[in-house]
């Protein structure tokens with residue numbers, strides 16, 4: 009199965025364990041930073057993505073999926089992302105001129121003051137086809153939007169990529185793989201480190 013990258017614009021340095029003892033392998037964005045308060049508000053632009061064949065082109069699916077983190081207050085909105093101004097907004101119908109090539113989705117993680125995140129918007133590469141947890145027509149060569157956006161919202165709250173294969177914050181995913189809808193122990197350890 010072909011793998012596609014899930015990219016964050018700010019890539020954290022991966023720290024490799026120097027000993028044989030087990031270590032959690034999540035990373036945090038650098039500098040370490042968090043939102044000032046939780047829950048973190050994340051809105052999903054209601055234009056959706058036209059390749060998703062559920063009732064609202066993936067909007068309701070994504071609003072629900074990203075709550076997996078447990079510290080997200082999500083809803084749909086007619087507003088588009090405003091870079092640098094909260095709330096964090098997910099755009100499913102545009103690459104924002106930042107997510108091309110093998111990128112499936114990208115989060116703008118560059119908006120923070122000191123150690124406080126002030127905004128983080130997400131864009132989607134529209135050259136691929138996507139499916140959702142609310143689609144009923146099966147999956148063939150599509151990427152699961154629930155999984156992808158759960159990953160990207162990990163960046164929104166301050167996480168970098170994990171080296172643990174199978175973790176939601178692992179940097180790539182295969183078509184039709186839905187495993188990243190649920191968080192693994194490594195993802196939760198990262199969240200609990202921050203909040």
Ligand SMILES: [Zn+2]
Nearest residue numbers: 014015016179
């Ligand atoms: Zn990523």
